[in-house]
Amino acid sequence: MYNVDDTIVSLASGPLGAIGIIRLSGGESFQISKKILKPTYAFEKPVSNRAYLLKIVDENGKLLDRAMVITYISPKSYTGEDMVEIFCHNSPYIVKKALKLFINSGARQAREGEFSFRAFINGKMDLSQAEAVNELISSETEREHSIAINHIEGKLSVKINDIKQSIIDLIAEIEVRLDDTYEEMDDINADKLFLATEDIRNRIKKLSDSFSKANFVKNGIKVAIVGTPNSGKSSLLNSIIGYERAITSDIPGTTRDTVEEKAHINGFKTLLIDTAGIREHSADDIEKEGMRRTVKAIREADVVIYLSDISACDNNDEKIAIKIIEDNIKPDAKLIKVFSKSDLKRKKEKDENYIEVSAKTGDNIQMLMDEITKGYEKGIDTAYDEIITSERHYRALSIALNDINMSLQKIKNKEYELVVEHLRSALADMEDILGKTTSDDVLESIFKNFCVGK
Ligand SMILES: Nc1nc2c(ncn2[C@@H]2O[C@H](COP(=O)(O)OP(=O)(O)O)[C@@H](O)[C@H]2O)c(=O)[nH]1
Ligand SMILES: [Mg+2]
Structure with a gap:
């Protein structure tokens, strides 16, 4: 797949930042470097892991830049081969020109992952590493x-x-x-x-x-925010992520699609899903499709937040919403019941099963976030050492x-x-x-x- 006999060269740094890094690996690393990096004593009798301040010069001997250069002698390098790393100024012109000089002197542009591939075949690390x-x-x-x-x-x-x-x-x-x-x-x-x-x-x-x-470590804890229209779902999502992402409105049924937002809650990667509100009589097909997606979101969620407006009287839509959640939630998923808009006048009885939050004042939002991540720490850190x-x-x-x-x-x-x-x-x-x-x-x-x- 890769030719491992060539000496390869590549830029190892990104476009931002002050320093550009060029890496060279393979049997000809020192020979090639000698033609471009001066003076050449660093490559006559190379020492492993030694840093030198050298000049990068072009084919006419003109100074391109001064650079820190590190020499590594096989097998004591990342790839296990002879290697040279050059730290120069990160101007697009300098790094491009320097790369070109190395390629013109006999190195080949490295492909994706080629340095790591060489480390693998040279036994510096196994595949899982x-x-x-x-x-x-x-x-x-x-x-x-x-x-x-x-x-x-x-x-x-x-x-x-x-x-x-x-x-x-x-x-x-x-x-x-x-x-x-x-x-x-x-x-x-x-x-x-x-x-x-x-x-x-x-x-x-x-x-x-x-x-x-531990799948959630990589893909995030999936949190579905579910409730009747106008219960404050989008506002809650916004207040958790700290900025306005979903459109909020006082016209019921505005969120017709599921909106997904990545957030880090207490150091956990989470995927917050703002769903279309559940109500008995949906206005049109778009809203019905939104409801279908809400059901899908509930089925896939690790955590379902059921949101109920504390300033609204108990109603039939809320009963339907609860029923839909109970019918579709995964057996091992967590259900968190929440009263929203706690800053408004209460029309619902106190219930110790509900956390009372306000997206407007931020009241108890942290408590809700703690509830979302509760149990996840323990779940992986103690049960699995690997x-x-x-x-x-x-x-x-x-x-x-x-x-x-x-x-x-x-x-x-x-x-x-x-x-x-x-x-x-x-x-x-x-x-x-x-x-x-x-x-x-x-x-x-x-x-x-x-x-x-x-
Ligand atoms: N006073 C108050 N109003 C809120 C709160 N959360 C949402 N609202 C208002 O309730 C209405 C519906 O909110 P929205 O987030 O769009 O609800 P959704 O339909 O469930 O997504 C909007 O007018 C919001 O400003 C809150 O915590 N306190
Ligand atoms: Mg909404």
Whole structure:
């Protein structure tokens, strides 16, 4: 997929900021750099991880810029190859011109993820760690960041490797007993084998379970705000995100579509969904379609906020709204009941099941936000020491789990050849996560999601 013999070059920084970073990696890094970066002593006897202040000069020897330059000697670099990193002034002209000089001197423009790909094939990191580099760059919250950094530090790899080793040990133990040449070995102890296999199953299951349970870390907690028209849904959404996003109006039925807004609440990524109001007699088809989308939003939500206007008398539409929520909410979703417009004159009886908020004064909005995120901390931080966030890992673990379950079945039937077969298949899935057996097209699809220069 990538030619790994070339020396590659790329810009590694973005258009903003004062410093532009150019990276060079491959066997010719020092030879090529010598032609452009002066004086050349840094590349005659390169020292690893050493910084130099050098001149970038063009083909005519004209000064382009002065730059900090770091030399790395294989294998002590990000890619495992000889590398040079140049920190120059981030003018579009300078970085473009410098790149061109490197390319004219024999380097090739790197493709997306090519530096990380080289790190992977040179054994600097396994595939799950390389994937985490991307997660790290795109992480938006502290929680996402800490999961990604754990993956990069290899905590997930250690877990997968441990499981892999346990499977290998088991296979060896069975095979040696199936082989007639080792007659002196005692017979297979089915109970012991079952327990050991079960232990592997539990370890895989815990990892794969973490994917769905921690899904909100990556995709956000989905919060649907539901209520009758005019109950203050859009105003509540605005007051949570702190600026006007949804159109508010005192004409009932203005929000006819669901409006989604990302927000960080108490450090959690959330997706707030402002829904069309529920009422018995919808005016037209557009409003009916809006209601259908409201139902869909309730079905997909992790948290449903039911909003009821404290300044309005109890009415039939509210009863319908509650009923629709109860009929459609996910079994493990959270329902938070809220009285809105608490600054207005109360027409509803006090109810301890309701939080009273005012979008107008901000009263109790923080309390509501705490209620939204309550339980999520505990849910992941204590139950899982390692969390799967990659769809690819999840799939591999699910298939492995299936194979382990089959092995357990076959142990019961004392069909040990088949036990080994399923264990081998589970083993292959573990190796797939680490990238040991991953096919080129899968590798390509992973690395092409990286930015150029990473
Ligand atoms: N006094 C007061 N009025 C509010 C409050 N929240 C919303 N409103 C008003 O109630 C009306 C309906 O609000 P809106 O957010 O559009 O309701 P939605 O139809 O449920 O989205 C608007 O006139 C808002 O200004 C509040 O907390 N206090
Ligand atoms: Mg609205």
